[in-house]
Amino acid sequence: MTFKIACYGVRPNEVAYFNDLNKYNYDLTLIEELLTHDNIKTAYNHDAVLLRGNCVADRENIEKMSEHGVKYVFTRTVGFNHIDLAAAKDYHMEVARVPSYSPNAIAELSLTLAMMLLRHTSYMTMRTSHKNFIVDNTMFSKEIRNCKVGIIGTGKIGLTEAKLFAGLGATVLGYDIYENDAAKEILTYTDLDDLLAQSDIVSIHVPYIPGENDQMINAEFISKMKKGAILINTARGELQDNQAILEALKTNHLEGFGTDVFANEKDLFFKQFGENQPLPDPTVEELISLYPRVLVTPHVGSNTDEALTNMIETSFENFHSVLESGKTVNSVL
Numbered sequence: 001m002t003f004k005i006a007c008y009g010v011r012p013n014e015v016a017y018f019n020d021l022n023k024y025n026y027d028l029t030l031i032e033e034l035l036t037h038d039n040i041k042t043a044y045n046h047d048a049v050l051l052r053g054n055c056v057a058d059r060e061n062i063e064k065m066s067e068h069g070v071k072y073v074f075t076r077t078v079g080f081n082h083i084d085l086a087a088a089k090d091y092h093m094e095v096a097r098v099p100s101y102s103p104n105a106i107a108e109l110s111l112t113l114a115m116m117l118l119r120h121t122s123y124m125t126m127r128t129s130h131k132n133f134i135v136d137n138t139m140f141s142k143e144i145r146n147c148k149v150g151i152i153g154t155g156k157i158g159l160t161e162a163k164l165f166a167g168l169g170a171t172v173l174g175y176d177i178y179e180n181d182a183a184k185e186i187l188t189y190t191d192l193d194d195l196l197a198q199s200d201i202v203s204i205h206v207p208y209i210p211g212e213n214d215q216m217i218n219a220e221f222i223s224k225m226k227k228g229a230i231l232i233n234t235a236r237g238e239l240q241d242n243q244a245i246l247e248a249l250k251t252n253h254l255e256g257f258g259t260d261v262f263a264n265e266k267d268l269f270f271k272q273f274g275e276n277q278p279l280p281d282p283t284v285e286e287l288i289s290l291y292p293r294v295l296v297t298p299h300v301g302s303n304t305d306e307a308l309t310n311m312i313e314t315s316f317e318n319f320h321s322v323l324e325s326g327k328t329v330n331s332v333l
């Protein structure tokens with residue numbers, strides 16, 4: 001009997017990847033929507049679900065899935081903060097994830113946002129798209145080789161970004177509670193305060209650990225940053241205090257902010273709001289109004305050819321190994 005997997009958050013550009021990489025011939029139901037309370041019935045009578053970030057796998061959904069035959073709640077993402085692990089354990093569900101995939105996918109997005117803000121690219125192209133070709137003071141820029149870039153979190157993604165920036169000639173600083181030798185070849189480790197004080201660009205690459213680093217990018221953190229610096233977060237929205245970032249932009253302590261993430265982003269991302277329709281979060285609304293000093297992408301760091309391939313292949317291997325041997329090395333329970 002074929003193993004039935006309901007896959008959620010499958011963008012149209014991902015369908016061919018799912019089908020082409022399906023070497024174990026799973027019976028795949030590809031669902032474009034993320035898993036929510038409203039569409040939970042779509043999971044019923046599958047053996048497994050394969051989730052993405054922002055899917056809702058809380059106790060309510062886990063209980064319902066368990067009652068309707070689902071035994072495996074796997075995610076094709078690194079982060080698994082959308083899965084209630086205690087509930088999964090109570091209902092004897094297996095939980096596994098994809099511990100890493102193409103780090104370049106995220107690192108390149110961070111670099112792109114940073115370079116766009118440094119060179120004021122959105123500001124300039126916004127004006128020229130309105131037939132305004134005047135060159136003003138805002139269009140002046142430092143070269144990246146004259147900048148210091150501070151990478152917070154020097155794991156695979158942070159290290160890849162450090163290499164990209166180093167390749168462009170920037171001086172790269174790093175901070176991590178676990179320093180690693182590969183990073184030492186590319187960047188100079190400092191303590192966090194030094195990194196913040198010296199860096200023209202600060203880029204965040206740490207996992208979100210609830211109860212430990214919630215809103216670590218707060219008013220105090222930002223006050224330690226160099227005046228006129230650029231802040232980039234492509235990790236998790238829960239790491240940032242939006243109000244503090246907004247204040248710092250208004251007072252010009254921060255020059256620019258680029259983010260691929262917001263806390264509670266599922267109320268916002270992947271939806272189209274009307275021009276005059278208020279966003280669910282007024283602080284986010286104000287931040288967005290500061291475009292082009294604020295650049296927001298809708299959590300697309302992993303939406304690249306290489307990353308998608310890695311995420312789907314590893315997920316399929318996770319299922320294969322759990323079916324063959326009862327376990328997978330990528331289990332999170």
Ligand SMILES: O=C(O)CC[C@@H](O)C(=O)O
Pocket residue numbers: 052053054076077078079080299300302
């Ligand atoms: O599901 C996504 O779109 C991205 C998830 C990504 O942040 C991850 O944790 O791997």
